[in-house]
Amino acid sequence: MLAGGSGTRLRPITYTSAKQLLPVANKPVLFYGLEAIRDSGITEVGIVVGDTAPEIQRVVGDGSAFGLDVTYIRQDAPLGLAHAILVSRGYLGDDDFVMYLGDNFIVGGITPFTRQFHRDRPAAQIMLTRVPDPRAFGVVELDAAGRVAGLEEKPEHPKSDLALVGVYLFTPAIHDAVATLKPSWRNELEITDAIQWLVDTGHEVSSAVISGYWKDTGNVDDMLEVNRLVLEGLEPRGTVDDSCEVIGRVVVEEGAIVTGSRIVGPVIVGRGTRVTGSYLGPFTSIAENCVIADSEIEYSIVLRGASIRGVRRIEASLIGHEADVTLAPKVPNAHRLVLGDHSRVQISS
Template structure:
């Protein structure tokens, strides 16, 4: 697709994922063994797109430090820093001068999706659209804004969240723009494509098409979604060419040590240098590099940060443990807890929901 370039918006601060994002932007968090962004870039490359512009802001230098010019990925990467928050539309407009292709595929950098990207571009071409949106059908659309389409595949409205949605189609955070349409977005100020750009195009009579499918889709903006998305990547439920190992019940990176009688499953990622002790049970979780799960501990659907320790016979469920934190022996953590970096919890503590 020589006439298509990609833009990935990766400027957000990831506040819903704190404390994990205190030291890394959301798209750079280790997800199934590599930064989350690596999975998206691998799918862009597989679709035949070679040139990618990253719209960065928060901890912008971390992207270039890791991916460089993109040559090792078979891509040509350009980085554009957003000095002040400009929203989705403003972020797209901010990178416009670096775009040269006739069509531009835009991605939100925190969405894990399995749609056929070539098919989205084909819909854009065959309908001669000004903008094409990837729309995904979800089981419960009440938590999202809805995007109805007519029999011709034309988007007819952008609706806010409602208890009685008229369609199960939602905006999946992937678009194809005619390059000329990007120049119509106001420059140098915050603009939302969802609230400003797309409704404005409809009002002006522009052709806004919808590419609708039932592909795998997950917004990775919360700890729960991050954990489940990583698990789906490890198990092969979500597609990626960037996995550093085969799909299965667990992904084990170099230098990790797992006791023969530990039970690790459910799409768990075991990071570099991780140690899991005798009789421990780890299900559907993310253990960052250097984490320790001591004998008899139970870790379920949780993130254990780099260098953090879960003590002997502790129970951790639906919890985010920050880097280098220590969870004392026999502690019980559950209910969406977040333990901040370098915190030490004493043995036998029982906590359910507040951040510590």
């Protein structure tokens, strides 16, 4: 499990938080991956960590809460997916393994793919999905028979619309491939180059185009979209007071207080949060110990300890830990002008 990236596309949130721990429906993205790994029958997990290692170790612990045995593997710098395999060599030994990117989200888990891998045991098994703009991904070209013919990392002129999903299954043959690599133009050891080496040297590389939903939650838009998808599966629970109107699937976790508000689900309200005189619209996740007062918000994620007071209206937003959002003080409307001689100005208000 890779959890060492810096999350540049999610700054400023990731200046202070690991991107893999940002919540989807009030649960860190990383947890969904760990649960998918567990559900596939795997029990031993090495988590590759970087600068955010203490935060990830504090939250995940020894893995026993997930039914897993977790070991932490230090990667001093994010030098590519293949580099993560290189630094994990001692942990992996000669075992087959799954490499799972910790900020990826796959509906339906990975169990069908691990079963297929155990049955056929190719040198590598990759998962693909069709994307509108492949230039942002590792791209795979298949031949007329559907076999993997070529791979490129973030090509300027993609040869297909098939992008690599962030889950890979390997036999120990991948170590021989990684040992041959030189840093790419990005100064990284590219997993696409390693898999290409397997293809070129006659190893079997199988692929499957996934039919379910997949997202790399590397930016705010993708985080909000995954949050929307997960919230659609909520089972309502919890209570609000009689002054509230609740429509649709709403979860109010234990210890949350909701008064004088209108909630249109799917919505989740975390433990210890207080919502008063507000509107919570569809696809909104409010984490624990937040305050939402006299405000309106929908299609948004609010992280632990944030407060929103007297604000209308917030949409499609990601609000960080302990953030404080308030109404700006009212000031007189005025125009400030510096006009040259003989100017002619028309002002509509």
